[in-house]
Amino acid sequence: MKQITSVVLLLICFISAGINYGQTDSQKKKVCITMDDLPFNRALNVSTEEMKQWVEKLLIKIKKEKIPIVAFVNENKLETNGKRDPARVDILRMWLDAGVELGNHAYSHKSGNLVPIEEYKEDIVKGERTINELLAEKNLKPRYFRHPFLNTGRTLEYKHEVEKFLANRGYTIAPVTIDNSEWIFAEAYDKAISSNDKEMMTKISGEYIDYMKAKFMYFERQSQNLFGRQINQILLIHSNRLNADYFSILCDMIRNAGYEFINLDEALKDEAYKSPDTFTGRGGISWMDRWALTQGKTKDFFAGEPRTPEYIMKYAEVDSE
Template identity: 45%
Template sequence: MRFLLIALLLVSGCVQAQKKIAITIDDLPTVSNYYRTSEQKVQMTHRLLKHLKDHKAPAIGFVIGRLLYSDGQPDKSQLALLTKWLDAGVELGNHTYAHKDINQISSAEYAEDVIKGEQLTKDLVERRGKSFRYFRHPFLRKGPTQAKKDSIEQLLTQRGYREAPVTVDNSDYLFSRAYDNALLQDGKTLAAEVGRQYIAYMTSYIDYYEAQSDSLFGRQIPQTLLLHANAINADYLGQLLTALHRKGYSFVSLDEALKDPAYQSADRYVGKGGISWLHRWALTQGKQGAFFKGEPEVPATINELVQRNP
């Protein structure tokens, strides 16, 4: 009986260890209302990369091209930040030039933003013998009409891109705004409370999308987590990765995650929403209201802090 119990525990541990997650980070080089000087951005980048290194977590970063320019000219300090990501072994992808909303512009203007977003970053990547191959939709929006969606998908295929999906969508950007505001008020105690709530919120989101995966596929698929190169992740990404490890996750590359057949699921969702691919697949399969219940909400205290003027 004792040996049977040990065997069951070992099997249970193996099953839990099979959970995988890919870390994807938007809005490179950095986005923060608090860390704004060149020196602060370097420090912030170093902290983000140290968290990834300490947890042996592969990652891919998506670059907003406009952030690489100053007064219309390439900004050497911003390009140097991208070099740090590449030196750390992080792949880089295209997040457009100006992060425009497909719901608000024409397909032609969106296409122009995609192509312009390749400038500088693509060259930086290809000079290292790497491929510039992944694209992340701003706001996770793919088109409010079938015509727009088809047009953008055709453009991305023509330019050799693969869409970078997100299964674990979340509002880390709101927590980062709240965190920035707390720091700008010199509220270290308040900032620490925002950080505590952030970790609780993100782990509850992981639980939510685990349940969605079970409901849709009957198993745990490799998840793709959306984060941003922001202040709160510079300080708390390590704690988040530790929490994920304790929940049985191993960290894999986006390439590895996308090998799972779940990512070949049909996505026929057309609409203005920027939503998780799990929800896109669920809507395509005809899932309705009850399936989507239980999504975590940003606490009112965080939303209130977002609105404050430091």
């Protein structure tokens, strides 16, 4: 009798677990959206007025979505003719006022793979002057640093020294797991706008959302293969015209794929981010790929990663992803 009761109890447990499936917190996939190259990706080629219009457009969508976002600033994009431009600083302030957390993305987007370490450190320090000021007004400090080009250095010595330097300045490195070539779609989109090619704009945007969906699916598979579960993902996109027009549609796609949006703090609580990363290759690649390479995974493991369609690459005049 006791045995039968146990079996019945066990069955009830299974059934109720089944009913709760999809509702429990641990079952829901989670992603943090991060945005690079603030205040605006094309800052060096647009007028301050145009920049303001595009940023306003993007921020309306970000506010509407009510999603926690950490975004990374290149302070040289706050300058006009080599001088800090108060009008551009005001545009950056708009980001803060929209509830976006600002992080450091180095002053002039130098690559840690290409410049001597002292120069890289200098770019980090120079990259926090305005954000320090703006955040101090709200009694805050920048907490995160994002490596430009996701380049973390060509030797372990360089990489570890930068890690130590950043930690001493109070920064946590912001990794990326869902890395992608959204920037190529954005370049193509910019070009279509300047040629007033509406048909091409629509085509690029549709292709962009499909491509991002495929990237999410790919990195979900990689998460399963590497960790046997869905880790908290971190997505990288940029502050650009493409997202000013399509951010909400991108968010809808992510939600429909079963994701909940979380902030970077929560994302980084996932144990996965403690995985060793000894990658010192040339590429600015996903942390998912770094962990896999550190574990000695070979080519087959990375098969099936979605690529940017050839015609988009050609249109954007970009040779490689």
